[in-house]
Amino acid sequence: LIQIVSADLRQPGTISPALFTGVSAVIVCVGTTAFPSKRWDGDNGPEQTDYIGVKNLLAALPSTLSRIIFVSSAGVERYNQLPYNILNLFGVLKYKKMAEDLVKSSGIPYTILRPGRLTDGPYTSYDLNTLLKATAGMRKAVEVRRGSDTLSGETSRVTLAECCVQALGVKEAENEVFELLSVEGEGPGSDEGAWEKILASAPAGK
Numbered sequence: 001l002i003q004i005v006s007a008d009l010r011q012p013g014t015i016s017p018a019l020f021t022g023v024s025a026v027i028v029c030v031g032t033t034a035f036p037s038k039r040w041d042g043d044n045g046p047e048q049t050d051y052i053g054v055k056n057l058l059a060a061l062p063s064t065l066s067r068i069i070f071v072s073s074a075g076v077e078r079y080n081q082l083p084y085n086i087l088n089l090f091g092v093l094k095y096k097k098m099a100e101d102l103v104k105s106s107g108i109p110y111t112i113l114r115p116g117r118l119t120d121g122p123y124t125s126y127d128l129n130t131l132l133k134a135t136a137g138m139r140k141a142v143e144v145r146r147g148s149d150t151l152s153g154e155t156s157r158v159t160l161a162e163c164c165v166q167a168l169g170v171k172e173a174e175n176e177v178f179e180l181l182s183v184e185g186e187g188p189g190s191d192e193g194a195w196e197k198i199l200a201s202a203p204a205g206k
Helices: 046-060 092-104 128-132 157-167 192-200
Strands: 025-028 067-071 110-115 117-119 141-146 154-156 176-183
Touching: 025 046, 046 092, 067 092, 067 157, 092 110, 110 157, 117 157, 141 192, 154 157, 157 176, 157 192
Parallel strands: 025 067, 067 110, 110 176, 117 154, 154 176
Antiparallel strands: 141 176
């Protein structure tokens, strides 16, 4: 059963506690474009979306949740370095890192995911990947590192979505940060055991 509800995370009054009745976990994947675009209309820029919206959501979540999965981004600890300082010209990576810190201090068990540049549909961003309709192709395997921000590359939206769901069932992923990229090879698909092994044994980044 899928139930769709609407709320504006920028407006705390719209985030009713009733929305979370019977909810055991929350996956947070809010975001906007890194550079000014039509998606910024209506005060919908990085600060409002990636930081204030997450702050308001966390304030409304019940403390009984078993896990928050938070989708962040590669580069949040490197936003003063090339090429990420270009991506961060309007603060998107800075605000994502600030949101990460809020998630960590929420008191709710969390898993933070830091994907690279997203490929595969839906093509919702205004970037080269969208223009070219970039796909992961044969890159179905996943490279994962724990507690770091060192990888650069691309991540399939399909792989990222699967990781969000699979991480919920992996105890070793609790209160951890993972960066992940799509790489050449056969991937874990929807295999729960394969994902558990990947996340539980992910090496620490350098």
